[in-house]
Amino acid sequence: QVQLVESGGGLVQAGGSLRLSCAASGRPVSRRIMGWFRRAPGKEREFVASITSGSSTDYVDSVKGRFTISRDNVNNMMYLQMNSLKPEDTAVYYCAAGFGTYQYWGQGTQVTVSS
Numbered sequence: 001q002v003q004l005v006e007s008g009g010g011l012v013q014a015g016g017s018l019r020l021s022c023a024a025s026g027r028p029v030s031r032r033i034m035g036w037f038r039r040a041p042g043k044e045r046e047f048v049a050s051i052t053s054g055s056s057t058d059y060v061d062s063v064k065g066r067f068t069i070s071r072d073n074v075n076n077m078m079y080l081q082m083n084s085l086k087p088e089d090t091a092v093y094y095c096a097a098g099f100g101t102y103q104y105w106g107q108g109t110q111v112t113v114s115s
Helices: none
Strands: 002-007 010-013 018-026 033-039 045-051 057-059 067-072 077-082 091-098 109-114
Touching (some): 002 091, 018 033, 033 077
Parallel strands (some): 010 109
Antiparallel strands (some): 002 018, 091 109
């Protein structure tokens, strides 16, 4: 089993920055794909970014150039640096991990961007 805990969310003005962290415990996650997802009010959960064990990354188009995903396999951590935040980035952000598919999910951290 893998337990994931997100932190770093909060309230920020448009144009500001936040850095989300995801701490993994239990089994190591170094060989697992890890990702960030978000769910905005009244919307379906959507993919935000992913990073493989080899640090290949992928992003949804709406965050490219603004968000950066990274991971620290030694300390079982994953991060999402979010810059130039927009009100439409407001959502609960979840980290996830797995082999091929995302089997493990955190409880989420709220990000609110005010205009």
